[in-house]
Structure formats: structure tokens, C-alpha cells
Amino acid sequence: MGRILAIDYGTKRTGIAVTDELQIIASGLTTVATPELLDFLKDYLEKENVDKIVVGEPKQMNNTASESEVYIKTFLKKLTKAIPHITIERVDERFTSKMAFQTMIDSGLKKKQRRNKALVDEISATLILQSYLASQS
Structure with missing residues (x-):
């Protein structure tokens, strides 16, 4: 069994999270500058066994697609x-x-640490992945 990789896509940066190989635990992996995302994914997939990629789908409150x-x-x-x-x-x-x-x-992060948008993106990807895992069980 391979990992599941989750993407929180953004126009500037993209958060990435992965599961363990048993697909039980979701963990933040990194944040990548979006223009470098495809190269990062190709490289990661050469090194790791990934079964599936889950991509966040942003929606408005009325269930229509976001911009x-x-x-x-x-x-x-x-x-x-x-x-x-x-x-x-x-x-x-x-x-x-x-x-x-x-x-x-x-988790007790200081205000300066909470301004780190890359960390927010990585945590968001982890939440997307946790949501996906919960929906599968």
C-alpha cells in the first residue's frame, strides 16, 4: 500500500501533506512555491510510493466553486x-x-509564528487529508 498525498493549492504557494504507508496518519510534509509544484511532485513520486493524490476543492457557502x-x-x-x-x-x-x-x-504558537502563511497552507493540506481519510472509513 502506498501513501496518499494531499494538496492545498494556492496561486503563490501550495501546502502538501501525506499519509504513512498504511494510510492511517496524515502529516504535513511541506509548502512549495506553486510554480515549482509539478517538479516537486514528480520528484517526490519517484522516491515515494503514492497511490492517490487528493486535491482540495474550494467552495463558496452556497456550494458553488470559488474563484x-x-x-x-x-x-x-x-x-x-x-x-x-x-x-x-x-x-x-x-x-x-x-x-x-x-x-x-x-497548539500554543506565538503570534509571529502564526503569521507564517506557508505553515497555514501545510496545516490546511493536513486537514484536507484528514477529512479525506475520515470519509473513507
Whole structure:
């Protein structure tokens, strides 16, 4: 069994999280500058056994796609072309950034550390992955 990798896509930076090989625990991996994302993923997939990629799907409160969905769909076309052998699934990512920020507060991070948007993106990817894992059990 391979890992599941989650992506919290952003136009500037993208948070990435992965499971262990038993697909039980979701952990933040890193944040990557979005222009470097495809190269990072190709490199990571050469080194690690990944069964599936889960990508956050930003939605408005009325369940319509958010403005950033246009950029995500463009990225997904490139990803599918570059890595056709891996399944890609989407997960509703509403509130993950707010939940990530609250997680940072709850874990006792100082105000300066909470301003680290890269960390928020990585935690958001972890929350997307946890949500996906919960929906599968």
C-alpha cells in the first residue's frame, strides 16, 4: 500500500501533506512555491510510493466553486498529463484555512509564528487529508 498525498493549492504557494504507508496518519510534509509544484511532485513520486493524490476543492457557502477553482483546474490538467498513473480525487476544503489558524492557536504558537502563511497552507493540506481519510472509513 502506498501513501496518499494531499494538496492545498494556492496561486503563490501550495501546502502538501501525506499519509504513512498504511494510510492511517496524515502529516504535513511541506509548502512549495506553486510554480515549482509539478517538479516537486514528480520528484517526490519517484522516491515515494503514492497511490492517490487528493486535491482540495474550494467552495463558496452556497456550494458553488470559488474563484480559485479556475487555477486549480488548469493545474489538474497539467498534473494528469504529467502523472497519468495516479488517481486524483477532490475534497471540499471549506474552512480549512480557518481551522488551520485555530490549530496553530490551540497548539500554543506565538503570534509571529502564526503569521507564517506557508505553515497555514501545510496545516490546511493536513486537514484536507484528514477529512479525506475520515470519509473513507
